[in-house]
Amino acid sequence: MNVNSSVSNSSVSIKDLSLNFGAVSVLKDLNLDINDGEFLVLLGSSGCGKSTLLNCIAGLLDASEGQIFIKGKNVTWEEPKDRGIGMVFQSYALYPQMTVEKNLSFGLRVAKVPQAEIDKRVARASEILQIQPLLKRKPAELSGGQRQRVAIGRALVRDVDVFLFDEPLSNLDAKLRSELRVEIKRLHQSLKNTMIYVTHDQIEALTLADRIAIMKSGIIQQLDDPTTIYNRPRNLFVAGFIGSPSMNFLRGELVKSGDGIAFSANGVIFSLAAYDANEVLQPGRKVVLGVRPEHIKVNENVGGEEHDATVDIEEPMGADNLLWLKHAGHTMSVRVNGARRFNVGAKVKLSFDMTVASVFDAESELRL
Amino acid sequence: MNVNSSVSNSSVSIKDLSLNFGAVSVLKDLNLDINDGEFLVLLGSSGCGKSTLLNCIAGLLDASEGQIFIKGKNVTWEEPKDRGIGMVFQSYALYPQMTVEKNLSFGLRVAKVPQAEIDKRVARASEILQIQPLLKRKPAELSGGQRQRVAIGRALVRDVDVFLFDEPLSNLDAKLRSELRVEIKRLHQSLKNTMIYVTHDQIEALTLADRIAIMKSGIIQQLDDPTTIYNRPRNLFVAGFIGSPSMNFLRGELVKSGDGIAFSANGVIFSLAAYDANEVLQPGRKVVLGVRPEHIKVNENVGGEEHDATVDIEEPMGADNLLWLKHAGHTMSVRVNGARRFNVGAKVKLSFDMTVASVFDAESELRL
Amino acid sequence: MTGQAQAGRPIKLLRNLNAKIASIPMILTALVIFVGGTFWTVFYSFTNSKLLPRLSFVGIDQYERLWAAPRWVTAIENLALYGVLSLIFSLVIGFMLAALMDQKIRFENTFRTIFLYPFALSFIVTGLVWQWVLNPDFGIQSVVRSMGWTSFTFNPLYTPEIVIYGILIAALWQGTGLVMCLMLAGLRGIDEDIWKAARVDGIPMWKTYLFIVIPMMRPVFITTIVIIASGIVKVYDLVVAQTSGGPGISSEVPAKYVYDYMFQAQNLGQGFAASTMMLVTVAIIIVPWAYLEFGGGRKRG
Amino acid sequence: MADVGTLNTTVAGIDAVAPRLGEGPSGAKPRPALSSRNIMLYGTLTIAALYYLLPLYVMVVTSLKGMPEIRLGNIFSPPMEITFEPWVKAWAEACTGLNCDGLSRGFWNSVRITVPSVIISIAIASVNGYALANWRFKGSELFFSILIIGAFIPYQVMIYPIVIILREIGIYGTLTGLVIVHSIFGMPILTLLFRNYFVSLPEELFKAARVDGAGFWQIFLKIMLPMSLPIFVVAMILQVTGIWNDFLFGVVFTRPDTYPMTVQLNNIVNSVQGVKEYNVNMAATILTGLVPLIVYFVSGRLFVRGIAAGAVKG
Amino acid sequence: TDLEVTHWWTSGGESAAVAELAKAFDATGNHWVDGAIAGSGGTARPIMISRITGGDPMGATQFNHGRQAEELVQAGLMRDLTDVATAEHWKDIIRPASLLDSCTIDGKIYCAPVNIHSWQWLWLSNAAFKKAGVEVPKNWDEFVAAAPALEKAGIIPLAVGGQPWQATGAFDVLMVAVAGKDTFNKVFKDKDAEVAAGPEIAKVFKAADDARRMAKGSNVQDWNQATNLVITGKAGGQIMGDWAQGEFALAGQKAGTDYTCLPGLGVNEIISTGGDAFYFPLLKDEEKSKAQAVLAKTLLDPKTQVAFNLKKGSLPVRGDVDLAAANDCMKKGLDILAKGNVIQGTDQLLSADSQKQKEDLFSEFFANPSMTPEDAQKRFAKIIASAD
Numbered sequence A, B: 001m002n003v004n005s006s007v008s009n010s011s012v013s014i015k016d017l018s019l020n021f022g023a024v025s026v027l028k029d030l031n032l033d034i035n036d037g038e039f040l041v042l043l044g045s046s047g048c049g050k051s052t053l054l055n056c057i058a059g060l061l062d063a064s065e066g067q068i069f070i071k072g073k074n075v076t077w078e079e080p081k082d083r084g085i086g087m088v089f090q091s092y093a094l095y096p097q098m099t100v101e102k103n104l105s106f107g108l109r110v111a112k113v114p115q116a117e118i119d120k121r122v123a124r125a126s127e128i129l130q131i132q133p134l135l136k137r138k139p140a141e142l143s144g145g146q147r148q149r150v151a152i153g154r155a156l157v158r159d160v161d162v163f164l165f166d167e168p169l170s171n172l173d174a175k176l177r178s179e180l181r182v183e184i185k186r187l188h189q190s191l192k193n194t195m196i197y198v199t200h201d202q203i204e205a206l207t208l209a210d211r212i213a214i215m216k217s218g219i220i221q222q223l224d225d226p227t228t229i230y231n232r233p234r235n236l237f238v239a240g241f242i243g244s245p246s247m248n249f250l251r252g253e254l255v256k257s258g259d260g261i262a263f264s265a266n267g268v269i270f271s272l273a274a275y276d277a278n279e280v281l282q283p284g285r286k287v288v289l290g291v292r293p294e295h296i297k298v299n300e301n302v303g304g305e306e307h308d309a310t311v312d313i314e315e316p317m318g319a320d321n322l323l324w325l326k327h328a329g330h331t332m333s334v335r336v337n338g339a340r341r342f343n344v345g346a347k348v349k350l351s352f353d354m355t356v357a358s359v360f361d362a363e364s365e366l367r368l
Numbered sequence C: 001m002t003g004q005a006q007a008g009r010p011i012k013l014l015r016n017l018n019a020k021i022a023s024i025p026m027i028l029t030a031l032v033i034f035v036g037g038t039f040w041t042v043f044y045s046f047t048n049s050k051l052l053p054r055l056s057f058v059g060i061d062q063y064e065r066l067w068a069a070p071r072w073v074t075a076i077e078n079l080a081l082y083g084v085l086s087l088i089f090s091l092v093i094g095f096m097l098a099a100l101m102d103q104k105i106r107f108e109n110t111f112r113t114i115f116l117y118p119f120a121l122s123f124i125v126t127g128l129v130w131q132w133v134l135n136p137d138f139g140i141q142s143v144v145r146s147m148g149w150t151s152f153t154f155n156p157l158y159t160p161e162i163v164i165y166g167i168l169i170a171a172l173w174q175g176t177g178l179v180m181c182l183m184l185a186g187l188r189g190i191d192e193d194i195w196k197a198a199r200v201d202g203i204p205m206w207k208t209y210l211f212i213v214i215p216m217m218r219p220v221f222i223t224t225i226v227i228i229a230s231g232i233v234k235v236y237d238l239v240v241a242q243t244s245g246g247p248g249i250s251s252e253v254p255a256k257y258v259y260d261y262m263f264q265a266q267n268l269g270q271g272f273a274a275s276t277m278m279l280v281t282v283a284i285i286i287v288p289w290a291y292l293e294f295g296g297g298r299k300r301g
Numbered sequence D: 001m002a003d004v005g006t007l008n009t010t011v012a013g014i015d016a017v018a019p020r021l022g023e024g025p026s027g028a029k030p031r032p033a034l035s036s037r038n039i040m041l042y043g044t045l046t047i048a049a050l051y052y053l054l055p056l057y058v059m060v061v062t063s064l065k066g067m068p069e070i071r072l073g074n075i076f077s078p079p080m081e082i083t084f085e086p087w088v089k090a091w092a093e094a095c096t097g098l099n100c101d102g103l104s105r106g107f108w109n110s111v112r113i114t115v116p117s118v119i120i121s122i123a124i125a126s127v128n129g130y131a132l133a134n135w136r137f138k139g140s141e142l143f144f145s146i147l148i149i150g151a152f153i154p155y156q157v158m159i160y161p162i163v164i165i166l167r168e169i170g171i172y173g174t175l176t177g178l179v180i181v182h183s184i185f186g187m188p189i190l191t192l193l194f195r196n197y198f199v200s201l202p203e204e205l206f207k208a209a210r211v212d213g214a215g216f217w218q219i220f221l222k223i224m225l226p227m228s229l230p231i232f233v234v235a236m237i238l239q240v241t242g243i244w245n246d247f248l249f250g251v252v253f254t255r256p257d258t259y260p261m262t263v264q265l266n267n268i269v270n271s272v273q274g275v276k277e278y279n280v281n282m283a284a285t286i287l288t289g290l291v292p293l294i295v296y297f298v299s300g301r302l303f304v305r306g307i308a309a310g311a312v313k314g
Numbered sequence E: 001t002d003l004e005v006t007h008w009w010t011s012g013g014e015s016a017a018v019a020e021l022a023k024a025f026d027a028t029g030n031h032w033v034d035g036a037i038a039g040s041g042g043t044a045r046p047i048m049i050s051r052i053t054g055g056d057p058m059g060a061t062q063f064n065h066g067r068q069a070e071e072l073v074q075a076g077l078m079r080d081l082t083d084v085a086t087a088e089h090w091k092d093i094i095r096p097a098s099l100l101d102s103c104t105i106d107g108k109i110y111c112a113p114v115n116i117h118s119w120q121w122l123w124l125s126n127a128a129f130k131k132a133g134v135e136v137p138k139n140w141d142e143f144v145a146a147a148p149a150l151e152k153a154g155i156i157p158l159a160v161g162g163q164p165w166q167a168t169g170a171f172d173v174l175m176v177a178v179a180g181k182d183t184f185n186k187v188f189k190d191k192d193a194e195v196a197a198g199p200e201i202a203k204v205f206k207a208a209d210d211a212r213r214m215a216k217g218s219n220v221q222d223w224n225q226a227t228n229l230v231i232t233g234k235a236g237g238q239i240m241g242d243w244a245q246g247e248f249a250l251a252g253q254k255a256g257t258d259y260t261c262l263p264g265l266g267v268n269e270i271i272s273t274g275g276d277a278f279y280f281p282l283l284k285d286e287e288k289s290k291a292q293a294v295l296a297k298t299l300l301d302p303k304t305q306v307a308f309n310l311k312k313g314s315l316p317v318r319g320d321v322d323l324a325a326a327n328d329c330m331k332k333g334l335d336i337l338a339k340g341n342v343i344q345g346t347d348q349l350l351s352a353d354s355q356k357q358k359e360d361l362f363s364e365f366f367a368n369p370s371m372t373p374e375d376a377q378k379r380f381a382k383i384i385a386s387a388d
């Protein structure tokens, strides 16, 4: 056994992992340590390599370079079944010709686990997931949500250390998705396994994760807890990727203004007195100012100057109302309470909450 | 021409429409009047008959019974092309081997529209949709959003009175979806055509619609503007269908309480003094109380009594934070500001905003 | 660290050993029979082997003789004519039948069975039946004559100029059913919405087929063409059963030339040279296709 | 339930505004059964069907006539006097050389050849397709490409080398040898079919089984096979008809006492005793084609489905 | 012992003849397993050869004696029959001697000839000529002259089947008749291309041109179907080997009354002495080897020879048998044979390869009226030039 002190306290540890499909390099020198019992979400847009990474961890794809440790053991060349992982797929991947019960027990039967033990584990898993009434049915006779539950059960019976989920909820409709999301969260709270969860839905990522790894083109952009990711995105990409609608970005430069520093774009000045890290800001620097839609107040001053804007589009979404405003030559989205309604073309005053804004270097795109 | 006074002021009018597939009745005696220039959204879960209705309007399916009028003309037996409609499909349905330009102009060329006119219309449509740079490309070389824009363009060049959209955004990812949603909204504001839009995404429905028709099993449950639908759902189905997470429902009965009426469930009393229609409420009636997650306040009194609850699950979603609370034997979802965080197991106090709650008869399931 | 990992790295050849073992029959077939056999044949085409293969090289003599032989030239011409016509007609007829079948017709099963059943019959049987139907003394010609049109002449099998069409009729009868099936499967795979979009655009049915659906069915057409083409190159039994290459040499085909010279004329060298030429023809058509279709490797998640 | 209540109120609400049906067309557009479209459609199909049925009809009719009636001429006229003599003769009495037991002997030979050949060739090809779809290894695509190109190589090119190879292993002229030959030549197209089919199955299923610990054979037998009925039917039909109908291999790789039915058919048809006995020939022809025909009639529907699943991929 | 014997004798007369061989062999206590392969030599030979080279040889097999099995012998696949031949004195009884020469390679004998077939016969239907109102012709020229009359009566003058060897055979027959024995030998034995391109052969092509014209409309494939046209009076005549006689006999027709035979086309009474022979592949099984020897002996047994050849319509290979039962035509043949007016068959003179090329040429020539005799002759000369 290759027990290695640097990885022994993490459940899954990936060292310098690279993976190429022919000439295309999909994962690039990736490092990732996942703690025991942690719920880690891999978030990124389509094609960024999330599934590829997950498949590497599962042993379904061979790494081109690098190593993978699970529970301190080097499993880089182990068969999937010997890695102590269970996996749940987007399309459920239930064996269509087997009943739910057979689906759950297939892996155990293949591994020649004694029947009594199989029965026990199936019973336990189906109790946890409340699928006892479905045991005799075939997958075709189940609804999407039920299928996904069975798929989770299949990982559950294997009594593994690490659960891998590859977009398990993408095929479900919005309502079911939010229901199962809660169930998975509850499952994690009760099992306390390590879980690695791939998704491109940021709501899932934000709600489920202990930590989120945001990926782009095979590289992890930021690995942090959801709050940090949301409030202090490391770079422009993360800032734009997380949050719906996107953070508003304004390109401009830093200027001196009275006693402190301010941001100027298209001749409009925004005081940055309230910005949390304003000691690193130097005048003259080209920067991008990012403000989330919910941090812009309409006709309600939260400190700092007020800006004139016109309502361009209103999108009432029930609890919230989303406004698209024209302001000094760019469009801005602002989220207000669903009860507040505006007319298209109405003139309003905006106030920016700079305590929670972000300033990025225009060139390196890193947060300052 | 069968101009009929009762339909002349509406753009599309459907009378007693029924449609059966063999023995299965999919649409049942459906009546619907859509005003000129209105944006009507057909909202319902999968299989409820939305597409079927849209296809009937387009003339792609023959009604079993009933009539359809467009611009006052009875088109029940007309060919699709003669109905003055344009249609946009979920799968885009672009002709894959033709360039974007050919896709846009093919229908016109077949209809022997003069070339000059074709050029003019294509130019106009591509300008509106900003797809001029794509005109020479083939669909395979376009992104999903671009494809959908071309599909809209194809309807646009036909200069039609009525636009039909069948879940045009379902195949796009979340980010693109919200972008195109805004574009469609803008398009409607500038064209002012009648638009009928099928979706099962309530956000789309709420943000886009002038009026929403909520369907279930081929029957329209409620036809109203989004605010009414959201705030005063006609029945339990609509109330539960709209809003995410769903409205919280409590089953119980009405009781007298002091000076007014109150709701009682599992021994907990909720005063309905603030309910907007409390004059129709009679004590003793079995009812369901519905309160939306954002209308429950945590540790913040908005009037009425306070209720004890325990935090079961916390789902931080960035701007908002969704709490699942255990309260008197049932689970309740509550939406709070994203900055407010709670620990699982924390004890909190809830306060219900009854001014915006709904009370439904337990039997007829209609809102009181 | 890296050292450790390398130590654990198993020998490449042994990974997925079962898959490799299971593929042995395929590998053997590919290498020994298809590659080995082909090379063997090409190799011996440069010898003057007669009844038995022997290693006495004569350079390209066999090829010179081959291309000087009127029968070979006729065979190649016939194959080209037959190939082009049967390709076109199979596709056209197969597609039209499929398009008709796709109109939600009644008795679809019956019609499909009728169109498909000849495919179950061998070329030998097909050849015999059509020889009989086209026989001038008993078949169509005599029947039409007996109905009063005494000067009616339809005798393809004994008329050198048109004998290849007689064979074509039989080949189409046998093969179009399968083409129809393939096309039907392709048509059913076309997105329903495309049809709807075309109807809303007011595009007539035939234009929709011609300009939209057929181009969309490219993969199906390719598969079909490959299947038809591989049959065309090999056409042998049908000709033997129907005309034996006659009258004269007017319905000879290359495969028959190969067989005749290899076995009847006991001139293996000549037969090998002829088969090598067939192979070259096939390679010119097929290699680019196979490369495009399978060489690049399909992308998978 | 709620529906009924809502239905009534909803409809009532709208009813108050709009009167019931207006004038003009209503309901489904009438489509006469004898529209010109239908006449064209069914007319064309029927004519095509006649073309396809004609030879079968001629075969059957001819096989039921006596020779004198055939000589009279019209091949299309129904038999004036039905005789089963030709059938009996074709099945049990027709001679080739000194053997006068008709097709009956060839029938059982064909069965003995077809059954193992079909089973073995499908078994091999399905495993190939599965390995190619799910367990690619270095070079697997190359072998596959060779195989596909091999489908185009005229059989004549390879007969001679195969004769030599079989002779060297010492199984020339045996049933084993013939089964191997059929497996070899069925391999390209069958492997293609199976590969395409297995590629079209969701790959996640395969991955799930691997995570579950199933190996190469377990996944194949327990997961893939049960899902592959349509493609197996297609393969079975293709092979049964292909092998049953085979003439060239049957004649080259067997000996007279194991000649398959097609060779016997050819012998009977070509063993002309004076005048050609067309009725016997036709009866023999039908008898020979009967097995594949029955297979088609019975499983034709599955065939089309399987073709759609395996052969035609997007 | 069971011995499988392959052959391509499947027509009516032929199989009756084979039955005689089988009967005689079975009488020796062995068993003749019949391996008939229908079609013609062209179909059957490849199968036989691939079985022999493939290591699955039969007990005995028919070939046309001559050069068809040459290489098999050279490859050591065939059994040496010299011991049987010596014991049975084949050298003395077989006549003409060229038959045994064709079986001899490097001084060893490898086959047992069973019959002599000659190609040089014109078979005429008396009924057809009667119907056309002309005399039954006495030679080729008269036949050509009678053709228009036959045609007028709706009779095809000359029946030629579609199988390529029929056209080739007819041409060879015409060559002997028109150009004579010497030219024939110069062309086929010496492979003299100059003669083949010369005026003598041009005459032959002229005759072939006539034959081609007269053969238009035959519309049959097999030789016996063509013969059947003559038998039924649908055709005036047919150039075919003496095996056609079997068909006439089977149809119950009598030479002289129902049909007429003209050896050497009535021009040059010379016959070729091709024929069939049995070869015996080398077998490992001792028992079978012995049975092979028995079979070889049986085949040349006088009684077998008579019975077989009467049915087959061919001439026996030994001169010492009594053929009283022979019919007119056969007797004519025997006479010619006795006179020594014989030539070797083209099967013996040319390799199968050259034969095939010839077949290709003449089947094309007969089917394609637009091919001029001159062009055909040029190609013919080329084939002869490269022949071996």
Ligand SMILES: Nc1ncnc2c1ncn2[C@@H]1O[C@H](COP(=O)(O)OP(=O)(O)OP(=O)(O)O)[C@@H](O)[C@H]1O
Residues within 6 Å of the ligand: A021, A024, A026, A044, A045, A046, A047, A048, A049, A050, A051, A052, A053, A200, C298, C299, C300, C301
């Ligand atoms: N077998 C393969 N051969 C070549 N390229 C591949 C293969 N599998 C994946 N890729 C490429 O690798 C990249 C990453 O793919 P991957 O499936 O990991 O993306 P993903 O992040 O899971 O996306 P999605 O959200 O769409 O599932 C993509 O660009 C894809 O095209």
Ligand SMILES: Nc1ncnc2c1ncn2[C@@H]1O[C@H](COP(=O)(O)OP(=O)(O)OP(=O)(O)O)[C@@H](O)[C@H]1O
Residues within 6 Å of the ligand: B021, B024, B026, B044, B045, B046, B047, B048, B049, B050, B051, B052, B053, B200
């Ligand atoms: N051609 C058909 N034959 C029989 N039933 C059909 C047919 N088309 C649709 N249906 C049935 O009609 C019902 C309504 O279908 P429809 O497509 O209108 O639903 P939808 O509301 O558009 O759903 P989705 O959101 O999934 O698109 C479904 O139950 C469906 O099964």
Ligand SMILES: [Mg+2]
Residues within 6 Å of the ligand: A050, A051, A052, A166
């Ligand atoms: Mg993925």
Ligand SMILES: [Mg+2]
Residues within 6 Å of the ligand: B050, B051, B052, B166
């Ligand atoms: Mg739909």
